[in-house]
Each structure stands twice: as structure tokens, then as C-alpha cells.
Amino acid sequence: MPDLPLSLVSRRAMLTGTLATTALALAACTGKSGTQADPSSNASASSTPIPRTLRLSASAPPIKLDPAVVADNESFRVTRQVYETLVNIDLDTGGAIPGLAESWIESTDGLTYVFKLREGVLFHDGTELIAAGVIANFKRWESLSSSQTASSTQGFFDVFHYDCDIPKLPKADDLEPEVKDGESASAEQLATQQERVQQLTELQKQFTTNLFTGKSKGGSASYFRSVEATDKYEVTLRLRRRLPDLIEAFTLPGMAIAAPSGLTGGPEDNPAESLATAPVGTGPYKFVSLDKVVVRLEIFADYWNQKRLIDNKQHPEVVLISSIPSPYNREGALLAEEVDGFDMVSVDTMRTLVRNAKVVVQRDPFSVLYLGMDQRNKWLAKPEFRKAIAHATNRTSLADKLFIQGSKYAATILPPALNIPSPENTPSHDESKAKALLDEINYKGEEIEFAYPLRVSRNYLPLPERTFAQISEDLAKVGIRIKPRPIAWTDGYVKTVQSSEFNGLHLLGFSGGYRSADDFFSGILANKANEFGYKSALLDSQILLARSIPSGEERTNAYASILKTLDEDLPLLPLVFPISALAFNGNVTFYPPSPMLNECYADVQMTNSPALKS
Incomplete structure (x- = not known):
């Protein structure tokens, strides 16, 4: 396909939120906004046809294009187009539907799953998906090094808790x-x-019972027992303990199936090294290039789900994903008609978008922003000090001022959509209580280091610098002195705040990958000893046991007890459940927003911008 200029031209009336999504869908159904221009008004018949091209601006470049060993959503933004998982997410309900596996059977004891693979599915290298290829991915996941798994929060080790051990109950x-x-x-x-x-x-x-059955190649609390190809298109997976959320967990981007050809050829400690820069999957788009900060994807002609493409004849044939860290610069690129759309709309840019009649599509909140409080710090080790911070921080004001309308302050780390009740009497904004607690421990204004990221926007943190400033102002009002520690996101911000070398306050968040409280508990607390200086055998035991309880009142109560333990120990302060949003020009007539960010561009409906058709 021909290379394309960076400049696009587009226009459309402004819509926001659910109204925007509904209107875009209606326009696509009626065909009023989705019709192609008359070819005679564009290039001559001898010209090479210009493919429908989606140019999307993200807030940061992908770290790696290997979803098994990364945790950032900018990497997943790309890999979700190139790779697919055994199980997919229903766009309407958020529930599990067939993916590369057309069906599955669970045994009555919940310890065995048999997956029937689709036949005729091709990887981008032309090889066929068969059970042996799925097994090769599992074997690769099992053998990942500790340094590789430390960079992942939505993959094999996180689903199966492969390297975890049974906690020793406290006395x-x-x-x-x-x-x-x-x-x-x-x-x-x-x-x-x-x-x-x-x-x-x-x-x-x-x-007192045997919590796990069978041998484990991983830790004593590993849920994974074995996997084998029981037929050419059949995979049988066995567990050591029931995981009621397993099927939903298979939708995580880190569980994507890569072509076996990409799993070998690299160095001994990382045979699949090539996947970091040259991903090969079964998805609707194949990876073409990563040139500086622009990823180029092109439609895969032999994609197995041709019905998906035929039913949406207005899908992008080329996708160009660029990186622009500043939300204001992303907005400027849209207004200058250099891109078709951008992600991570901020509350400030929203105002300008409204004035310029741009389309805004919002996602339901399914992420949480939190303030980490490392207990290895002299003052943060004191429960009274952490509670003082909780009372000093005006979370309602934070949500109202710096996040898109509809974002709510967070009393716990679990989004409301999970329907787990919050503990009673969680700390509320009360400066007098904060000051009394500080007086009680004789705090005299010693500085506390406070880290925050630069040159990035996340769906849980669209305006990092201003969020830091407002929280710092809240803390200053009660006498807590802050020492700012700005760190560029691309300079290893996450690695720094989750290391043993940093022992202060920090801003971070988590985006849920599937509808499970355990996903949030496991994702946020996986590195709690280093990130928060926090250890709790009681909490670890509560989480382990709750994980195997089927959906229902017993499980809800178990998760509520975990929230109560976290509220009492306070290793982190939940801040906001943010609504995130994307903005588009009028040539994008439908975009499929997902709270879990499982957004495939094959479902986008669009026409080329006027610039590309002239």
C-alpha cells in the first residue's frame, strides 16, 4: 500500500459521551456519514487507490510489541490489532465470547478445560494455527525469566500466579x-x-485442607498444572486449584497467541526476542513498521474472520499510530487536521474540542488512580501519618477539577462496576482530623519525596503534573511538606516507583483487563513489597482463598473483607475512578469504546479524510 502524507482534513459536529457513541453508530447504520466519495471526483482512474487510513495519536510510544512481557496500554494498543487470544470480549456486555477457540468445556470440578480451536486460522507468516502452536506459547510463557515477568501484569504469570507460594498464616x-x-x-x-x-x-x-492438587513447576500456589495438545485442534488445560474467572482472564492481551516462528531464533535467555519489534499474530492487522514514533499496520488479507471485515466495509485498511505526549499537542494535531483522532482527552482539551465541534467518545470507568505510600519511609511507616494524608487529600475536588465530567472519587481500588461494597467509615476529607493525627505523632514538617510522571497521559492520569500540584497543595494545608520528584515516563518512571530504592509518595494507577476484582488486587498488589513497602500474610491469604470462590454472596463478602484490610492498613490511597475519552474528526463515523481498552480497529467505521481523497 502507498505511503501517505501526515496531513488530514476532517470536520464534524461535536458530541460527547454515550450520545456521541450512539450518534456515530446511527450514522454508520443509515450510511449518511459512511458513504465513500465518488471516485470520479478524486484521483484519475490510473492512480493507485488510496486505502482508508486511520491516523490515531497516542500519548506515548509502545515499550515493546510483545504483549507477554509488557504492562503498558500503549503497547497493548498495537498488539491488540496484531494478535488475538483464545477468548474474546463481547463489545456490548464485556463478557467472554469465542476467539481463536470456537468453544470450550469446563469439568465439573473446575480443574480441566478443553478448548476447541478454529480451523483455517492463519498467522501473518502464513502458517496455520493448530494446538501445537498454542502449546508452544504456553511453554514459552512458563520459561519467561523473572526480569521479563516483572514487566508484565496482564499475562500468564498473573493469570495463573505461577511463581507464587502459599502464604504462611500469621499468629x-x-x-x-x-x-x-x-x-x-x-x-x-x-x-x-x-x-x-x-x-x-x-x-x-x-x-487445614489441601489447597492445591498435583505437582507444580512454579510456586506452591501456582494454579497451573499442565497443558497438552489432545488433538490437532484441541488443547487441554489442567489446573491445581479452581479459577472461576479463568475464561475471562484468557481475554487479557498478555495471553495473546504468537506465531511459533516468532518464539525461536533469539538468544538463549530470550528466544522470542524478535517479537518485541516484529510481532506476528493472527489479528486483522499485520505489523509493517515502527518508524521513530509512528507504528504502521495494514489489513491482513488472509484474516480468518472475513465476515467481520465484510460486515464493516468501512474498516480502516491502514492504521498509523503516532506518539504525542502532551494532551494539548494531541489536540493541536487534531485541530490542524494532521490526525483523524487522539486518545486521552483531558478536561482542558475537552473545552476546546467542544468549541471546535469535534466528536468525543467516552469509555465507562474501569481504572483507578491511586497515591502510593511507601512504608519504608520513616513517616509513611506510621499508620497515623498515612491516615492524615487520606484525610488531607480532597479526592472529590480532584475528580471534579482535573478529570472528565462523570469521574468519581475512589473510596477503594475496585471500580463501582464490580459491585463490591466499600468498607464503612473510609477516610474522608477532613483537614482538622489530619492535623490532629500529625500532632499525635509529633510530625514537625520533615520533607516527604513525592514522585510523579512527566511527558505522558494515562487513562487513569491525564494530567500528571496538575494532579501532583493539587495533592501537594492539599497536603501543604495540613503542614505536610513535599519534595517533588518529577520523572519522565519514558525514563523508567514505573520501574523507579516500584523499586526498593524509592521510598516516598507516588502517583500510579491500574486499568482493569477483565471484569474481576482479583485482576485489580493482583495487578496493583503484585509488587506491594517494593512499591508500598507493605507485607501482609493475612491479606495474601484472604486473596488466595477468595480467588477460588464462585460468583455469589460468599465471594462478594470475601472481597469486601479484603477491601477492609486494605482500608485499615492503607498502603495506598485510592483517588479517582476516571472516565477516559477519545476525540475524532468527522471522517470517523463509529469507534468501539471499551472500558477494558479492548478496542480493535477492524470495528472502526470511517471514510478517508478529504485530504487523502483529493
Whole structure:
């Protein structure tokens, strides 16, 4: 396909939120906005046809194009087009539907799954998807190094908790509150202790049974037992303990199936090294190039799901994804008609988009922004200090001022869509309580380092610098002094704040990959010892046992108890459940927003911009 100029021209009336999505869909159905221009008015008959091209601006370049060893959504933005998973997500319900596996059967004990693969599916290298290729991916995932798995939060190790061990339950004495010499525990501390002792008693009953069956090549708490090809198009997976959310977990981008040809040929410690820069999957788009900050994808002519493409004749044939860190510059590129759309609309850019009659499509909130509080810090180690920060931070104001309308303050790390009740009496904004707590521990204004990212926008953090500034202002009002630590996102911000070398406050967040509370607990707390200086055998035990409870009241209560433990220990302060949004010019007539960011461009409906048709 021919190379294309960077400049596009487009126009459309402004819509926002659900209204925008509905109107775009209606326009596509009626054909009013989706019809192609008359070829006679464009290039001559002898000219090479210009493919429908979607030019989308993201906030950062992809880190790697190997979804098994990354955790950033900008990488997944690309890999979701190139790769596919055994199980897919229904765009309407968010539930699991067939993907590369056309069906599956679960055994009555929940320990065996048999997947029937689709026949005739081709990888971009021309080879066919068969069970042996799926097994090759599993074997590769099992053998990933610790450094590779440390960079992933939505892959094999996270789904199966492959390297985890069964936690050792604490003793009742370990749950006694810490008090100063000569002082007595408060009534609140004693009540918490009593409740935790009761929880421990219930946990001990369950830990007397054999929690896992069969041998493990990973940790003692690994859910993965074995996988084998039981027919050419049949894969049988066996578990060591029930995982009721397993099918939904298979939709995670890190569980994408790569072509076996890409799994070999690299160095001994990373045979699949080529996938980082040259991904090969079964998806509707094949990877063509990554030139500086622009990724080029082209439609895969032999894509197995031709019905998907035929039913949407206005899908992009070429996708160009560029990187523009600043939300204001992304907005400028759209207004200058250099791109068709951009992601991570901020509350500030929203105003300009409204004035310029651009299309805005919002996603339902399914991510959380939080303030990490590392307990290896002298002051952050004190429960009173962390609670003072919670009372000092005006989360409602933060959500209202710096996030798109409809974003809400977060009382817990679980989005409302998961329907897990919040603990009673979570810390609310109260400056007088914050000051009283600081006086109680004799805090005299010592500086606390506070890290925040530069030159990036995330769906949970569209305006990092201003978010940092507002929280710092809140803390200053109660006497907490901050030492700013700005770190460019591309200079290893996440790695820094999740390391043992950094022991202060930091801003970070998590985007849910599928509808499961365990996804949030596991994703946010996977590195809690380094990120928050936090260890809790009680919490680890609660999470492990809750993970295997089928959906229902018992499971809801178990997750509510986990939230209560987190609220009492306060290793992090949930801040906001943000609504994220994309903006488009009028040549994009439908975009499929997903709370889980599982957005395939083969479902976009568009016409070429006037610039490309002239």
C-alpha cells in the first residue's frame, strides 16, 4: 500500500459521551456519514487507490510489541490489532465470547478445560494455527525469566500466579496493635485486632485442607498444572486449584497467541526476542513498521474472520499510530487536521474540542488512580501519618477539577462496576482530623519525596503534573511538606516507583483487563513489597482463598473483607475512578469504546479524510 502524507482534513459536529457513541453508530447504520466519495471526483482512474487510513495519536510510544512481557496500554494498543487470544470480549456486555477457540468445556470440578480451536486460522507468516502452536506459547510463557515477568501484569504469570507460594498464616500475637511504651491500644485498634483474629480463625480452618492438587513447576500456589495438545485442534488445560474467572482472564492481551516462528531464533535467555519489534499474530492487522514514533499496520488479507471485515466495509485498511505526549499537542494535531483522532482527552482539551465541534467518545470507568505510600519511609511507616494524608487529600475536588465530567472519587481500588461494597467509615476529607493525627505523632514538617510522571497521559492520569500540584497543595494545608520528584515516563518512571530504592509518595494507577476484582488486587498488589513497602500474610491469604470462590454472596463478602484490610492498613490511597475519552474528526463515523481498552480497529467505521481523497 502507498505511503501517505501526515496531513488530514476532517470536520464534524461535536458530541460527547454515550450520545456521541450512539450518534456515530446511527450514522454508520443509515450510511449518511459512511458513504465513500465518488471516485470520479478524486484521483484519475490510473492512480493507485488510496486505502482508508486511520491516523490515531497516542500519548506515548509502545515499550515493546510483545504483549507477554509488557504492562503498558500503549503497547497493548498495537498488539491488540496484531494478535488475538483464545477468548474474546463481547463489545456490548464485556463478557467472554469465542476467539481463536470456537468453544470450550469446563469439568465439573473446575480443574480441566478443553478448548476447541478454529480451523483455517492463519498467522501473518502464513502458517496455520493448530494446538501445537498454542502449546508452544504456553511453554514459552512458563520459561519467561523473572526480569521479563516483572514487566508484565496482564499475562500468564498473573493469570495463573505461577511463581507464587502459599502464604504462611500469621499468629494471633502478630495481629496485636503496635503502641508506644507506657500507652494502651485505642478502642479502635482493639476492635480491629478482634476482627482480624476472627478472620484468622476462619482462614485457619480453610488452610487445614489441601489447597492445591498435583505437582507444580512454579510456586506452591501456582494454579497451573499442565497443558497438552489432545488433538490437532484441541488443547487441554489442567489446573491445581479452581479459577472461576479463568475464561475471562484468557481475554487479557498478555495471553495473546504468537506465531511459533516468532518464539525461536533469539538468544538463549530470550528466544522470542524478535517479537518485541516484529510481532506476528493472527489479528486483522499485520505489523509493517515502527518508524521513530509512528507504528504502521495494514489489513491482513488472509484474516480468518472475513465476515467481520465484510460486515464493516468501512474498516480502516491502514492504521498509523503516532506518539504525542502532551494532551494539548494531541489536540493541536487534531485541530490542524494532521490526525483523524487522539486518545486521552483531558478536561482542558475537552473545552476546546467542544468549541471546535469535534466528536468525543467516552469509555465507562474501569481504572483507578491511586497515591502510593511507601512504608519504608520513616513517616509513611506510621499508620497515623498515612491516615492524615487520606484525610488531607480532597479526592472529590480532584475528580471534579482535573478529570472528565462523570469521574468519581475512589473510596477503594475496585471500580463501582464490580459491585463490591466499600468498607464503612473510609477516610474522608477532613483537614482538622489530619492535623490532629500529625500532632499525635509529633510530625514537625520533615520533607516527604513525592514522585510523579512527566511527558505522558494515562487513562487513569491525564494530567500528571496538575494532579501532583493539587495533592501537594492539599497536603501543604495540613503542614505536610513535599519534595517533588518529577520523572519522565519514558525514563523508567514505573520501574523507579516500584523499586526498593524509592521510598516516598507516588502517583500510579491500574486499568482493569477483565471484569474481576482479583485482576485489580493482583495487578496493583503484585509488587506491594517494593512499591508500598507493605507485607501482609493475612491479606495474601484472604486473596488466595477468595480467588477460588464462585460468583455469589460468599465471594462478594470475601472481597469486601479484603477491601477492609486494605482500608485499615492503607498502603495506598485510592483517588479517582476516571472516565477516559477519545476525540475524532468527522471522517470517523463509529469507534468501539471499551472500558477494558479492548478496542480493535477492524470495528472502526470511517471514510478517508478529504485530504487523502483529493
